[in-house]
Amino acid sequence: MHAAVIVFPGSNCDRDLAVALERAGARVSMVWHKDTEMPAGVDFIGVPGGFSFGDYLRCGAIAANSPICRSVISHANKGGYVFGVCNGFQILTETGLLPGALLRNAALKYICKPVGLKVETADSIYTGGYDKGQVITVPIAHHDGNYNVDADNLARLKGEDRVAFTYTDNPNGSVADIAGVLSENRRVLGMMPHPERMAEALHGNAEGAALFSHVVEQLVHA
Numbered sequence: 555m556h557a558a559v560i561v562f563p564g565s566n567c568d569r570d571l572a573v574a575l576e577r578a579g580a581r582v583s584m585v586w587h588k589d590t591e592m593p594a595g596v597d598f599i600g601v602p603g604g605f606s607f608g609d610y611l612r613c614g615a616i617a618a619n620s621p622i623c624r625s626v627i628s629h630a631n632k633g634g635y636v637f638g639v640c641n642g643f644q645i646l647t648e649t650g651l652l653p654g655a656l657l658r659n660a661a662l663k664y665i666c667k668p669v670g671l672k673v674e675t676a677d678s679i680y681t682g683g684y685d686k687g688q689v690i691t692v693p694i695a696h697h698d699g700n701y702n703v704d705a706d707n708l709a710r711l712k713g714e715d716r717v718a719f720t721y722t723d724n725p726n727g728s729v730a731d732i733a734g735v736l737s738e739n740r741r742v743l744g745m746m747p748h749p750e751r752m753a754e755a756l757h758g759n760a761e762g763a764a765l766f767s768h769v770v771e772q773l774v775h776a
């Protein structure tokens with residue numbers, strides 16, 4: 555399984571995401587945002603966390619217009635897998651690949667701490683390594699993690715079982731406690747918490763690792 559991890563100026567979780575994927579068994583290519591094409595044979599794209607372009611304009615808005623994002627969008631539109639973490643989630647909403655927007659945290663402060671995450675669906679390559687209803691602990695680190703979506707899209711997300719994770723104790727004001735959502739075809743996931751930062755014993759727990767190992771397992775056998 556060959557994964558690409560996109561690097562923007564200001565990305566700071568690109569190496570963490572690459573290491574988590576590699577430890578799960580993926581081959582990883584780092585791809586600079588000014589590139590226009592994915593390396594040949596990429597079956598999975600990771601859009602990492604960080605502060606792309608200094609979070610100017612809106613978090614993710616400038617990155618979403620980087621040359622590489624045309625290729626990310628066409629990969630997704632062809633049915634490819636795309637995974638955005640934190641700033642990556644913000645970028646994916648800015649590209650329109652995922653509905654909604656990430657607003658300033660309700661308390662207007664940057665929050666960096668481990669949070670409880672409930673797995674709302676096990677029906678995706680990302681969440682299939684967990685049980686529906688399972689609670690895992692994964693850190694957040696953001697100032698714009700307050701997920702917002704209009705009532706119609708919220709009803710669709712819920713009706714189509716596309717809420718991947720919710721917070722057990724909502725830290726940022728997100729509507730319906732939402733921490734991560736899936737695209738209509740369930741192949742694009744965006745989530746604010748960082749599973750790549752809870753993926754081995756040295757991190758404190760390894761509860762994020764099952765996400766990466768399930769992705770790799772599923773794509774190797776696809």
Ligand SMILES: NC(=O)CC[C@H](N)C(=O)O
Nearest residue numbers: 603604640641696697698
């Ligand atoms: N860790 C991150 O990716 C942070 C995302 C973004 N810079 C924010 O603070 O909201």
